[in-house]
Amino acid sequence: MIDRVDVSSVLMQMRQVKDQLRTQHEQSINSAPASRGVEGMMRSDSVARPQSIGDVNRVNGDSMKVSGDNTVPDFQTMFKTAIDNVNENQKVAGNLATRFEQGDASIDLPEVMIALQKSSVSFQAMTQVRNKLVEAYKDIMNMPV
Numbered sequence: 001m002i003d004r005v006d007v008s009s010v011l012m013q014m015r016q017v018k019d020q021l022r023t024q025h026e027q028s029i030n031s032a033p034a035s036r037g038v039e040g041m042m043r044s045d046s047v048a049r050p051q052s053i054g055d056v057n058r059v060n061g062d063s064m065k066v067s068g069d070n071t072v073p074d075f076q077t078m079f080k081t082a083i084d085n086v087n088e089n090q091k092v093a094g095n096l097a098t099r100f101e102q103g104d105a106s107i108d109l110p111e112v113m114i115a116l117q118k119s120s121v122s123f124q125a126m127t128q129v130r131n132k133l134v135e136a137y138k139d140i141m142n143m144p145v
Contacts, residue, residue: 082126089115090119
């Protein structure tokens with residue numbers, strides 16, 4: 001099991017999927033005959049095949065079956081782990097700052113400042129990931145059916 005999620009790795013995977021979907025959409029628009037119209041473009045037979053997630057196979061023309069590598073954790077687990085890591089970074093930074101303020105001689109100022117910056121950066125990164133997820137959700141919900 002993965003103990004630590006690299007936020008930049010998750011963002012890179014999200015960008016790859018976005019690029020694959022954009023490429024698929026452009027190909028379906030360019031290859032769709034004019035006689036098929038809007039319905040033909042909506043029922044395009046081409047399917048994006050994410051290489052790192054698994055194969056996507058079309059079944060009966062309408063439903064999709066997804067099969068993949070079970071060693072890769074699902075998105076929910078990765079996201080929860082990332083949130084837990086951000087929370088842990090904030091707790092550690094807060095604890096170090098409190099101990100420094102109380103005069104603990106074993107804690108030095110650079111250590112406290114590094115921990116505070118690390119927690120701040122990880123929180124900002126998680127906030128950006130959340131914002132992108134909310135934006136993606138809104139885009140999907142606003143797509144015409």
